[in-house]
Amino acid sequence: MSKTTKKSKVEESALETTRQAQNEIQPEAITEPVTTEEIDEKDAKSEVESKTPYLAAKKKIDHDKFYPIKKAVELVKQTSFSKFEGKIEAHINTFDIGTVGEITFPHLDRGSKKIVVLNDAILKDIKAGTIDFDILIATPATMPKLLPFARLLGPKGLMPNPKNGTLTDKPEDAVKKLSVAKTILKTEKKSAVVHTIVGKTSQEDQEIIANINELIRIIKPVKIKKLTICATMGPGIKIDINS
Numbered sequence: 693m694s695k696t697t698k699k700s701k702v703e704e705s706a707l708e709t710t711r712q713a714q715n716e717i718q719p720e721a722i723t724e725p726v727t728t729e730e731i732d733e734k735d736a737k738s739e740v741e742s743k744t745p746y747l748a749a750k751k752k753i754d755h756d757k758f759y760p761i762k763k764a765v766e767l768v769k770q771t772s773f774s775k776f777e778g779k780i781e782a783h784i785n786t787f788d789i790g791t792v793g794e795i796t797f798p799h800l801d802r803g804s805k806k807i808v809v810l811n812d813a814i815l816k817d818i819k820a821g822t823i824d825f826d827i828l829i830a831t832p833a834t835m836p837k838l839l840p841f842a843r844l845l846g847p848k849g850l851m852p853n854p855k856n857g858t859l860t861d862k863p864e865d866a867v868k869k870l871s872v873a874k875t876i877l878k879t880e881k882k883s884a885v886v887h888t889i890v891g892k893t894s895q896e897d898q899e900i901i902a903n904i905n906e907l908i909r910i911i912k913p914v915k916i917k918k919l920t921i922c923a924t925m926g927p928g929i930k931i932d933i934n935s
Contacts, residue, residue: 745773749927753767755930759930759931761905765897766897768926769923771929772893772926774926778893778923778926779826780895781848781890782886782889782907782919782921784916785919786884786885786915789883792878793911795874795906795907795910798899798902799895800875805827805871807871809829809867815838818838823850823924825850827870828852829867831863849880857870884917907919
C-alpha cells in the first residue's frame with residue numbers, strides 16, 4: 693500500500709469521525725455561550741443549578757443588561773466558581789459564517805494556552821465536566837471516545853478537527869504547530885458564533901480589557917451582533933462593545 697493511499701484513508705477516517713461529532717452538535721440553537729452547567733439539558737442542568745455557587749453567581753448578573761467592558765471583566769471574575777484557575781471565554785455572534793480573521797492578543801501568552809493530547813486522564817476530566825485546557829488534540833483512533841461529549845466541546849470550539857490540525861495521526865507535531873502566537877478566529881460551521889479565550893481569571897483586569905478591545909478591533913464592531921464573556925465555570929455576561 694502506498695503512503696498516499698494510507699494517508700487518504702486516515703484523512704477520510706478523521707473527516708468521517710468529525711462529521712459524526714458535528715451531527716451531535718446543534719449550533720443553530722446557540723445564541724448564548726454554553727458553559728459547563730448547560731451541557732446536558734435533561735439531567736445535568738437541574739443538578740448543576742441546584743448548587744449554591746452557580747445560583748449565587750447567576751444572581752450577580754442582570755441578563756438583560758449589556759455591561760461596559762471594565763465592569764464585565766470584574767463580574768466575570770466574581771462569578772467564576774471553578775476549583776481550578778479558570779479561563780475567560782469570549783463568544784461572539786457575528787453576521788456571517790466563516791473565518792473572521794487572525795489575532796495576536798497583547799496579553800495572552802501562547803505559553804499560557806494549555807494544549808493537551810487526548811488520553812485517559814483528560815477523558816476522565818471531560819466526563820466530569822472539567823475543561824482545564826484551551827486546545828484538545830486527538831487521533832483518528834481516539835476521536836470516537838469524544839463523540840458523547842460533542843455538545844460540551846463543540847460549542848466551545850474544542851472538538852478536534854482535521855481542518856484546524858487538532859485531529860491528526862501526528863499529535864506531537866500538532867502540539868508544536870499550535871504553539872505559535874496567532875489565533876485564528878472563525879465561526880462554527882453552521883452558526884455565526886466565534887469562540888475564543890481572552891485571558892485567565894487570575895490575570896490583571898487591564899490586560900483582559902486590552903485583549904477584549906483587540907478582539908473587537910480585529911472583528912470590527914459593525915460585524916458583531918453580540919459579545920458575551922464568561923469564566924470556564926460561570927454565567928455569561930453581555931458586553932457593550934461601544935463602551
